[in-house]
Amino acid sequence: MNLEKLLADRLAPAFSAVAGAPVDPILRRSQHADYQCDAALSLARRLGRRPRDIAAEVLGRVELADLCSAVAVSGPGFLNLTVADSALGTLLSTAAADTRLGVAPSAATETVVVDYSSPNVAKEMHVGHLRGTVIGDATVRLLEWRGHHVIKANHLGDWGTPFGMLIEHLLDLGESEAADELSVGDLDSFYKAARAKFDADDAFRARARRRVVALQRGDELTLRLWRLLVAESEKYFLTVYDQLGVLLTERDFRGESYYNDRLAPVTDELDRLGLLQESGDAACVFPTGFTGRDGQPLPIIVRKRDGGYGYGATDLAAIRHRTQDLGATRLLYVVGLPQRQHFELVYAVARQAGWLSPPARAEHLGFGSILGSDGRMLRSRTGDSIKLVGLLDEAVTRAAELARQKNPDLSATEVADVARAVGIGAIKYADLSTDRNKDYVFDWQRMLSLDGNTAPYLQYAHARIRSIFRRAGIERFTPAPITVGHPAEHALALELAGFGAVVASVEQTLQFHRLAGYLHTLATTFSGFYEACPVLRAEDAVRDSRLALCDLTARVLRQGLYLLGIATPDRM
């Protein structure tokens, strides 16, 4: 169901014939027609001809009679295309009969690793983990739907110097008490207590340092305690993921420690390649083209002065593993924007070492911060970071109030289901509906609003369509052929026919706000259609066709929201 591609595939040869070379027929939606083609304008200079003449010649050659009811040269040389109702009807009838809604899997599927979420063991998940987890989840859903082999990599912070103090604190508390504290999700106070002792108590600090050494040496007792910390934390993270409704499971934890055995080989290989340099008693790689303060070259610290490996080494080992062992060709890192430079360095080193060569490539999917209404990073009144579970609970509570207030007919269980879908959906949608590079302002009022570009609005649009079928007493609907006639039907059909193009585009750019924007436009266009075109009150074939349009709209909304990780209740 990629109408845009159908049109482009007809225009391209006509343009190529006129230009004598391959031409991209720059096609886009238009206010002046259904689609406009801008290629003649950009071609004018190259061909030394007037753009309107080029457009006219293309118009003479292009074969569009079956797809368009009108094609005309307009303005300085645009080609305005009006899609034929008959073509829309055929296209949508086919899509409606397809479980994939006419969106085929990607032509070139590949193995993709998505590195995201990545909380730290024995540390609370806070709002800072929200965006990474939500964007990563949407990335996984979309790429999987397009048929790629997607490997979820939850790069857990499960190794490093903090574990000395955490293990010593665990010993102070006693194993079972510590496990209790962690399993109920009180990670924050556990970590803070350890930290406080580390900062205040010299003897504790000394113990913690010895413990780190024991851990790195592979001391059995120490490792057992470390595993206890990791296991309890993972258990807790899984409850958060469950509440958030993301696809991450226990199989996706791939902590930093996973790469421990590979750090020495990676370092040796960098050395053999002549990339490793001693600098200030540390073993570093200085990729070309990066400078920091005072114009000094920027290093990736592979091995620290104390002999331990830096996180750069772990990141390099992970890249090598992902491309060489897992056979991945697309490496995605859903990590906050502040770490941009770090990843640029890592990718540069990996390329120089030959672990990241075409077609394999890495991409940092950075994202901005979540801000409070004061325009500063979202924090609690006391200035602490906000616990993610608290935020999610509040979303569900607020949504439950809303559901009870708006629809008193719902049963208690229905309210609970709707509240979860709407509350969690609202948070995710607020995140995914704006450009991920930008910071965004967290605002309960706005994200839970029933109108505007929000999850509740889209969920309502979906539920409203489902209610049409309930009212009609239709349990399982078999789509009838779709016939497009009324202008509002035409507008809706045109939107529906654009779903495939949006999905294909987001597959490349991973700009989920485009998908969100598409769904919002689809929902408002549907509302216009529903306002203008009677459905159940229409007669026979028209009624069946309109029901099919309704059904297809509901399914596209449902699938689109699913790709964003958002649930669509049948009733609201």
Add this chain to the structure above:
RNA sequence: GCGCCCGUAGCUCAGCGGAUAGAGCAGGGGACUUCUAAUCCCAAGGCCGCAGGUUCGAAUCCUGCCGGGCGCACCA
């Protein structure tokens, strides 16, 4: 000092080198014996941070400023 991100309507944001810069919210006006008004329709609202440049054409590309945020060696 070097680098990255951001600056578009009162607010929150779209805008992929092309026609008169678009939505939503708030504020103004209208439409309920309803196919769920949790909706829809109408009007209003803009030196696209500033200044140059490239181009037939710039919110979009380039350069330089201004403003906000964030990085820049042994934490991840």
